[in-house]
Amino acid sequence: MSSKRTQSEAGDAGRKKKKQVRVWVDGCFDMAHFGHANAIRQAKEMGDYLIVGVHSDAEITKNKGPPVYSEEERYKMVRAIKWVDQVVEDAPYVTTLETLEEYDCDFCVHGDDITTTADGTDTYYLVKANGKYK
Numbered sequence: 001m002s003s004k005r006t007q008s009e010a011g012d013a014g015r016k017k018k019k020q021v022r023v024w025v026d027g028c029f030d031m032a033h034f035g036h037a038n039a040i041r042q043a044k045e046m047g048d049y050l051i052v053g054v055h056s057d058a059e060i061t062k063n064k065g066p067p068v069y070s071e072e073e074r075y076k077m078v079r080a081i082k083w084v085d086q087v088v089e090d091a092p093y094v095t096t097l098e099t100l101e102e103y104d105c106d107f108c109v110h111g112d113d114i115t116t117t118a119d120g121t122d123t124y125y126l127v128k129a130n131g132k133y134k
Contacts, residue, residue, distance in 0.1 A: 021046070024100055024108040026053030026091045028060050030067040032077040043109045044083035046134065051103050052084050053091025063093050063118045094123045097130055107132045 025043040029036050029052075044050040057071045067074070071089070079087050092099055094117060095108050108127050115123045127133045 020048045022049045022051065022103065022105045023047035024051050024053065024095070024103060024105040025110065026055065026088075026095060026108070027110075028055050028064065028067060029074050029078050030060065030069055032069075032074070032081075037081050037083075039111050040078075040081050041083050044085075046109060047106065049085045050083060051086045051088060051105060052078050052081075053088040053095075053099070054078050055093050056090040059090075059093040063116075093117060094121070094125075095127050097126055097132065100127065100132055107134050109134045 023043055023046050025040060027036070027039075040050070040052060043052075054071070054074055057067055060067045069077070075087055075089050078084055086103075088103065100106075100108060108124070110124060110133070117123060122128070124133050
């Protein structure tokens with residue numbers, strides 16, 4: 001018996017679908033500007049499908065102070081950015097592994113700006129500790 005694959009078997013192997021890389025990025029996106037859009041563009045380049053979590057007014061007020069735009073306005077602004085595949089409203093301020101799992105994301109990304117909760121905790125400490133942060 002030959003160990004060579006037939007042309008049909010080789011064709012089947014070549015047609016196997018590559019797993020879609022799903023990326024999570026989140027933020028307040030208040031006063032949305034070019035920097036926000038550029039960060040989203042860069043996040044999209046890291047995968048095939050980009051999910052953008054947008055924090056609620058209550059979470060932003062608790063951790064940073066009151067936002068200028070309402071959460072509904074911010075959800076609409078982020079949805080309008082062409083690289084966004086999906087918006088998650090009321091995303092948790094601290095990114096958790098459970099959130100990434102719920103949306104089947106391979107990892108999350110964030111810029112080099114420091115993001116902390118009101119008490120100074122890194123909002124990405126959970127995903128960083130588990131190798132799911134870029």
